Amino acid sequence: MRVGLITADPGHPVLAATAAVLRGRGHRVEVVGPGEAWVGDVCLLKARTDQALALARELESRGVPVVNSAAATELCQDRVRMAELALAAGLPFAETRSAGTPGQLVDFSYPFVVKSRHSRRGDLVARVDDAARLCELAERWPDEAVVTQPFLDGTGWDQKLWVVDGRVFAARRRSELAPPAVGAGPAVEWEPPADRAALALRVGEAFGLDVYGVDLLDGPAEPVVVDVNAFPGIRGRAGAPEALADLALRVAAGRGR
Incomplete structure (x- = not known):
């Protein structure tokens, strides 16, 4: 298979690790740039710039599957549209x-x-x-x-869930909204309860995403989604590169069928 990467940073840890897995299995991995008449089996859309989205749409118009699609990626850039879709799908999204x-x-x-x-x-x-x-x-x-x-009261942490083709990875990280005195800190291991994992999967179904992140408020309230990110970094999650490689190959094989 020939796998393309739409990214400004091919050395990003999750992309570099995924590329290594794919190459180890005998597949070609290439960075795809604008203006190229690239022909391949599937593209992974990590960048979210206007130029990257235009390139993804052009590839899709030529029949090359893109993960995530340009439309789904663009929707996640607009927090108003994101909230409207989430609420229409019955997801517990923060009032935006x-x-x-x-x-x-x-x-x-x-x-x-x-x-x-x-x-x-x-x-x-x-x-x-x-x-x-x-x-x-x-x-x-x-x-x-x-x-x-x-502003919703919480613990000063966010519940971070990342999904790759239905596989859920998770951690807890200091919230961007935590008081300065609390300070930043590394992510800590966290096993999400079944209801949180199920909620993350519902987000992907509603947004048409295969690779994405869901930020949940960490606190006593019912689960509240505060953000959705298309193709996040997923740093340091064991098994994520392999899951991403499997996804790329599955989508490419589906195109052949």
Whole structure:
């Protein structure tokens, strides 16, 4: 099989490990760039830029299967569309509202959460406890389109679930919204209860994703999904590269049928 990677970082740990597994099984793995008349059996879409999505759509138009599809990947970049789809599917997703720019946020009860509407590396994710914090964000992100979510009490950790072709991997990590005094920290091993794993699988069905991450609030409340990510890093999860390699080959074989 000939497997393509749409990525700006082919050395990313999960991609490099997956490529090593595939090559060890006798398959070809290549980085696919824009403008190439690439012909292969399947592509893995790790990048999420406009250029990467355009390339994925062009490959799909030529019959090359892309994991995840360009449409599913693009949907996960828009937190408003993400929330609408999740709620329509009956998933317990955090209430998400489009709110213009940080400087346009008025009449909110503190604390609340503000996030970039368009999910990307280095985007805005912040807890707003008072007007001073809101003014700070408005100065730093004056033109950023944002959404708001209610701040939900938790432990300062997030439940991170990653799914590859129906296999669930998990860990707990310090929340981006944890107070600065708590500090950051490495992920810790965590075995998700059956209901959390089942919820993660439901997310994939609703969003049309094969490789994705689900962030759940860690706390006493019922499970609440706060974000969905197409093709996350899945760093340090034993078995993830092999699962990703198996997925690529399964999709490629399905194309042949």
